[in-house]
Amino acid sequence: MADLGEAQREELTELSGATLIEVIQEASEAFELMMQERHDAGAEKYGPAKFLTVDTIDEALAELVDLANYARFTFIKLVILKIKLQEVVATAEDSAGIPDRPQMLGASTIFNPQVKG
Numbered sequence: 001m002a003d004l005g006e007a008q009r010e011e012l013t014e015l016s017g018a019t020l021i022e023v024i025q026e027a028s029e030a031f032e033l034m035m036q037e038r039h040d041a042g043a044e045k046y047g048p049a050k051f052l053t054v055d056t057i058d059e060a061l062a063e064l065v066d067l068a069n070y071a072r073f074t075f076i077k078l079v080i081l082k083i084k085l086q087e088v089v090a091t092a093e094d095s096a097g098i099p100d101r102p103q104m105l106g107a108s109t110i111f112n113p114q115v116k117g
Contacts (some may be wrong), residue, residue: 018026028043
């Protein structure tokens, strides 16, 4: 399973104070670097032109099934994370004496804390 390399993790960790645009740019660059690293590793392991002798359509179909499963698992994890984040926000609001209000924790709340739900 692909994982961010140590350098990419360090770069993305350093973005905690960055703007959303900077985070998107850094994540995109990390993704491109990971693709190149995986391409280079495959070329070294199997040869630079191995893809010409492999049925890449069948390989892509199998990878799409894996990707669909990863999407399902990630969806479940994100639902759990959202529920937990809403619990944290509600607890923080309770302890701060903020009156109850319907709260949907979405991207606008996360990336623009001034926006009220």
